[in-house]
Amino acid sequence: MKVRVDEDKCCGAGQCVLLAPEVFDQREDDGIVILLDAEPPEHVHATVREAAAVCPAAAIELSEGA
Template sequence: MKVIIDEDKCVGAGQCVLAADQVFDQREDDGVVVLLDALPPEDQHSAVEDAAARCPALAIEVLK
């Protein structure tokens, strides 16, 4: 699995962090997503897929 984020689409809702805090974080100044692990381990795949599904801006792309 590879994770790609589009910072320009991100609205800072934070749903990704709630779903997968080992893979996503947010910048303190504006709340935009920060990708902590573009190639997360298998035990994080379900959480990453959940995060992508929760993102209201569709700023997370998951490649398998």
């Protein structure tokens, strides 16, 4: 899995950070997403998928496979 975030779309809701803090963080000044791990380990894939699904701004893009 590869993860991309679009900072321009991000509204700073923070749902991704709550679900997958090992993959996402937020900037202190405005809450915009920070991607910590663009290729997270398999054991967190389900939570990363959930984070992308619940993102109110659709700012998280996933690509599956090799």
